[in-house]
Amino acid sequence: MTSPTTPTSPATPVVELVQAGFAYEDGPAVLSGVDFAVAEGRAIALLGRNGSGKTTLLRLLSGGLRRGSGSLLLDGAEVTYDRKGLTRLRTTVQLVVQDPDDQLFAASVGQDVSFGPMNLGLPEEEVRLRVREALEALDIVALEDRPTHLLSYGQRKRAAIAGAVAMRPRVLIMDEPTAGLDPHGQERLLDALARLRASGTTVVMATHDVDLALRWADEAAVLSPAGLRTGPVAELLGDDALLDAARLRRPWGTSVARLLRAHGLLAPDAPEPRTPEELDAWAAARPLATE
Template identity: 85%
Template sequence: MNAGRSPAPVPRPAGVVELIGAGYAYEDGPAVLSDVDFAVPEGRSLALLGRNGSGKTTLLRLLSGGLRPVSGRLRLDGADVSYDRAGLTRLRTTVQLVVQDPDDQLFAASVGQDVSFGPMNLGLPEAEVRERVAESLAALDITALEDRPTHLLSYGQRKRAAIAGAVAMRPRVLILDEPTAGLDPHGQERLLEVLDRLRSSGTTVVMATHDVDLALRWADRAAVLAPGGPRTGPVAELLDDDALLDAARLRRPWGIAVGRVLRERGLLADGEPGPRTPEELAAWAPAAREG
């Protein structure tokens, strides 16, 4: 008997959703991803970085159940995902993917109808569906567009309507594929404000992008897709690794370059975070002179 001996601790999953040894190849094509270990930790803003063709979209679709790994497995809260109806429903009520082009996601006649589709498909009572629609439209700041035909929306409005449809599922993890692509600077800022609100409310947000400056200013963690597989860590640490960026064929972020210059000139202490945007540099300069 093992009286008095504590039971062995149960290992905690590395993330809400995680791929273990996962590989994927499209029909009649080479492997896009091979033996990938990748976890999405809860409560983070995670930027997935890689050049075009690096496998970002494939990785996102594997995480959300849109694709099934040809090798390895997908786990949700530490348990393997089954690709039957019950297993996929459980996954998609936890993880929601918003694709890059909103026209590939919007299909209903009006914004409200489109946003209500997911909750209705779960078989929820009508009152709860209405509550979720109202909540999601408010979160994306598009309540006034509820009855607007989707084909009359601007591109930025279509982006937010597509995200609202995902948010209506109340996922713990919201995955966005190049969400700022095609938006003008004002549209990008409005979208980032929405994502910050969602993150503050407890939603884990994953954003795939090749924009290193956006990743540096927005995310607290990053995953860089390089030939040897994804490298994860604090965003500023990864984006200050020249060898990694060269391997991934990504350029240096503006904020990292400026920080290096300031440190070389003794204007910024080692380990002190530097300005990440021109606006932060403009605000930092007077304070630095006064200091």
């Protein structure tokens, strides 16, 4: 799947909040002085406790909320909140909300996925192509004619993501996409996201699941009372003080790696096993201990 927009220089984030702040009406500031840049080709996990402002930050990035202060930049240019500016933003950045029932509204999966491309005024053949690509990317081609009210929860999640993917965004933003899914459903969704990343889509995922973040993301963005901190996922999720401040637990993989290194079983510069499967593979590759 290719993007209709010419990629920018790697030095220029696709979308960026600069010193952004936001408060809901008659309420305290939810975010203040936030700097958050989304670079092309990355997988970014946004983490924080419930109520930390993750959903608000995602909606600011996608234009669903208008920042109270600071700037929102798209390819380095200020986003305007008129029709032209928001159309430009939303053909580049697409948000998938946590509850798919807040996003699905058409009678069938195919009709729902086609809604965005049709609103762009695209020719019918182009709409059909985009719908097919999105359904294939999310592995739900067989559901194209299925009524949305007959879908399972996991199917509704993937159908909602397909609707965003049909817009061919360069950045796909998702709010707690694995919430409510059983382990098999989570794996199917992660496989679909891997296909999207392979096709060139940048993915930002809000989650409170530190194990998922460590396994899946290149970078992390952690919201705490001190503000937003960004960096390599293993580095941030290995910072106990930051995790305590954000009320997040230490990832399983980080704890295992520390134990192995403490016993001299894992070299300081060796990659840490981030899942039980990776730990099994690491153990299988080690020579058997001899008396």
